[in-house]
Amino acid sequence: MTINVRAFFGDAERDFALTDHMIEELERLSDAGIGLIYRRATAMQFGLKDITETLRLALIGAGTPPEEAERLVTAWCRNRPIAETLPLALDVLDARWSGAPAKTSDAA
Template sequence: MIPHRAFFGNAEHDFRLELPQILELERSRDAGIGELSRRVMGSSYRLADLTETLRLALVGGGLDPQEAAALVTAYLPMQPLEKTLTIAVDVLTELYFGAQLPADDVAGEFA
């Protein structure tokens, strides 16, 4: 699966949820991935739903677990909640539907 790339904290980072991160997310939030996704995408989330999604997606994207936790702890409180929500929604959307190609990439394939 192609990771979602987004600016978070101090730089661009890769975010991806693979099976180990999904299982840890379900365990830490005491909810299945479907329920957690409904909460996040339906704006019925708890803040920890977002923070754990980002932390684990950073790990799935290749970051060391301690570094991912440090980034989330340091930078998440400093940014608007909407930015955190957007990354979490994008990561979960890509988990369900796969990465979306940019419009120019799609157009180029049919030229």
């Protein structure tokens, strides 16, 4: 199992990882613990910041420079239909909560 997610976001496949440091920042920005953030997301009681900051911080956690992560979220998440970005935010939170299957190489 892994906490990493690889998914198409915007115009390319990208890596997302909600690391411990990024969770602490998400908690600070959301004024809520990770359990409440996860519960709000899964119960459809989230705030917009729960989605945008989860994705921005998970991009940074996976190695995207902060400026690039902000640019990507601004271009592909803000002022877009929530239905486009909520599934990815849930995947990122689920991977951190329960783990995601590790990807295996197709090469033999």
